[in-house]
Amino acid sequence: MTDVLPSAVEAIGATPVVRLDRITRGLDGTILAKLDYLNPGGSKKDRVARRIIEEAERVGALKPSQPVVELTSGNTGTGLAIVCGVKGHPFTAVMSRGNSRERARMMAALGAEVVLVDQMPGSIPGRVAGGDLELVEAKARELTAARGAFRADQFHHDGNWLAHRDGTGEELWQQTGGAIDGFADFLGSGGTYAGVTKALKGHDPAIRCFAVEPAGAAVLAGQPVRNPGHPIQGGGYSMSDLAYLRDVPIDGFVQVTGEEAKRAARRLATEEGIFGGFSSGANLAAALQLLQGEMRGRTLAVVMADSGLKYLSTDLWPEC
Ligand SMILES: Cc1ncc(COP(=O)(O)O)c(C=O)c1O
Incomplete structure (x- = not known):
């Protein structure tokens, strides 16, 4: 009975990391996806x-x-x-x-x-x-x-970013043997970005970490808010003073449109068998931009934040 957990709570974390080789075919570089939608509640x-x-x-x-x-x-x-x-x-x-x-x-x-x-x-x-x-x-x-x-106060409680430093980020480092050049993440509270960035840079300060925001609501990049009502659920709230970011470096900014996020989420589903939501798509779209730009030839990690099952009532997936 050594593999039996005392409750579903202990089944949280230790999610797999998958190489998106089908999507990156023909591109110079690697994208690694951490499948956090496989947690018991379907999200990171x-x-x-x-x-x-x-x-x-x-x-x-x-x-x-x-x-x-x-x-x-x-x-x-x-x-x-x-x-x-x-x-x-x-x-x-x-x-x-x-x-x-x-x-x-x-x-x-x-x-x-x-x-x-x-x-x-x-x-x-x-x-x-x-x-x-x-x-x-x-x-x-x-x-x-x-x-x-x-x-619980997920925008201020230290448990948020600590969960991602000691869990998501540390797992990424261990699972890849440290073979990561960059990390890109779509921010809501910023807890994932802050925690993973602290874990990765704690091991290797040269790892470059990018904040992903909706096009038209990229306040962290210092841009005016033209489109606060984007469809990428879970983040992009146009908050410029996120508590978790106060002592965390941001090496670069990437903007993704709602349509790009949707297209990328659909590619994850059809080409990789990864059923994530809008923000998983946003993270992939950002990683693809980086791989075709300043991170060409490098290995990027992204988190698949939640399950596509959570969006069956939306236009993310086709009616049938
Ligand atoms: C689906 C999804 N994506 C992204 C985020 C943003 O993550 P964080 O709050 O760690 O920045 C959240 C947060 O609730 C989310 O639910």
Whole structure:
């Protein structure tokens, strides 16, 4: 029974890394994809949920059976629903109605209470902007106070980037034997970018790390916001002051359009058998740009952040 895990929580992490040789055929260089959509909740955010809850329990910030509340675009909430369910904390997910319905239904199926918040007047369903997130944040604060809950706070809790430094980033280094020249990541909270960058540069400071943003909402690259309502769910919120980035270097910036992200996600599915979502596509599109530009001939790593199953109700996949 040595391979038997005590719960689904221990099944989080240790995801495979795959070479995208079919997509890079004819190009000079290599793209490595870390398949984080294979986590129990279907996304990399399971890692964050586990680290935040276990850290909070360890320091006594979260008491046995105390409720947990969090703002989510669905993935952190799904991770929290799993971790809180196993550990016995009632969990309330607060999410914008602009995120795909699969996410709300999955969290509810996993035992979470799901509170959906209307988007700002004029916002487009499927395109969650920073202003929409502010409304969700206000609701999350109200519910946290009303319930006497622990707020997981994925935009500020150190458990977020630490999960990616000690998990995602360290695994990438070990699994590749350090044979990585660059890393590119589409940012939401910036936890993945910060954690993986710290892990990789901690081993080899010459590894170049690139921040991926939606075209038209590339605030980190210092560009004006022309299109906050892009379709790449999970990030690109036009926030220029992400807490996790304060002491983390960014070696370069890449912009990806919604259409490029979708095309790349579809290529991942049809050519590589990798069923990721919009941001997985954004990361691949960015890596392809880099491989045809300043990172020609190099090896780039990207994270496949969540499962394509979470977007069956969207235009990412064809109707049949
Ligand atoms: C699908 C997806 N992609 C990308 C991100 C952004 O990751 P991070 O918050 O670590 O920057 C998230 C975050 O929720 C996500 O759910």
